[in-house]
Amino acid sequence: AQTVTQSQPEMSVQEAETVTLSCTYDTSESDYYLFWYKQPPSRQMILVIRQEAYKQQNATENRFSVNFQKAAKSFSLKISDSQLGDAAMYFCAYRSLDMEYGNKLVFGAGTILRVKS
Amino acid sequence: EAQVTQNPRYLITVTGKKLTVTCSQNMNHEYMSWYRQDPGLGLRQIYYSMNVEVTDKGDVPEGYKVSRKEKRNFPLILESPSPNQTSLYFCASNPRDRAGQETQYFGPGTRLLVL
Numbered sequence: 001a002q003t004v005t006q007s008q009p010e011m012s013v014q015e016a017e018t019v020t021l022s023c024t025y026d027t028s029e030s031d032y033y034l035f036w037y038k039q040p041p042s043r044q045m046i047l048v049i050r051q052e053a054y055k056q057q058n059a060t061e062n063r064f065s066v067n068f069q070k071a072a073k074s075f076s077l078k079i080s081d082s083q084l085g086d087a088a089m090y091f092c093a094y095r096s097l098d099m100e101y102g103n104k105l106v107f108g109a110g111t112i113l114r115v116k117s
Numbered sequence: 118e119a120q121v122t123q124n125p126r127y128l129i130t131v132t133g134k135k136l137t138v139t140c141s142q143n144m145n146h147e148y149m150s151w152y153r154q155d156p157g158l159g160l161r162q163i164y165y166s167m168n169v170e171v172t173d174k175g176d177v178p179e180g181y182k183v184s185r186k187e188k189r190n191f192p193l194i195l196e197s198p199s200p201n202q203t204s205l206y207f208c209a210s211n212p213r214d215r216a217g218q219e220t221q222y223f224g225p226g227t228r229l230l231v232l
Contacts, residue, residue: 004159006159009157033218033219035221043205043225043226043228044223044225044226045207045209045221045223045226047220047221050219050220052219091159091160093160095218097218099167103148103150103165103167103211103218104150104162104165104175104176105150105152105160105162105209105221107152107159107160107161108159109157109158109159110159
């Protein structure tokens with residue numbers, strides 16, 4: 001079974017600075033998807049960025065980028081020019097492409113990001 | 118507008134009183150899932166459905182039931198709720214094709230308190 005670990009329960013960043021959230025995962029599969037979700041106080045789940053494992057190029061979405069290290073099974077999220085609106089819980093998630101797992105997302109425990117003005 | 122809806126959004130109930138949380142999607146998605154979110158544990162899959170009349174257990178199915186009689190609806194049933202089912206619940210859907218692996222549509226969440 002796959003597992004996802006987020007070792008940072010909480011992180012803080014100064015507005016306009018850069019912060020990196022860590023995520024590691026365990027799998028025996030060679031192709032899969034990885035995601036970062038943002039959950040603001042409204043509790044809504046918002047997709048921030050996704051990466052397919054066979055793509056070597058790291059995904060980027062505006063101020064958000066990932067450092068995907070497949071061999072190390074690491075998938076960190078970098079937020080540049082942090083804004084007050086970035087304050088939220090961030091979840092790292094894994095999805096197998098094997099239908100045996102029923103299209104399940106496996107989530108980490110989450111990292112609370114606080115942004116200081 | 119493409120969306121997943123859940124009702125109710127908030128619910129306080131007592132131990133043993135049967136309840137149903139409804140979930141509906143308007144995107145004709147084959148796959149639907151229920152997750153529960155607990156502090157320090159992230160989200161965990163309760164049940165999933167790959168199509169009408171096809172359902173299976175996720176990682177934490179105990180105490181829950183589901184049904185998929187129509188493609189758009191996937192209700193979560195707690196026959197006899199207990200306090201350890203106090204949680205935040207999410208319904209989610211996505212299409213079956215490869216592109217559907219890239220995304221997941223989440224409902225707004227249902228916060229349940231069982232006294």
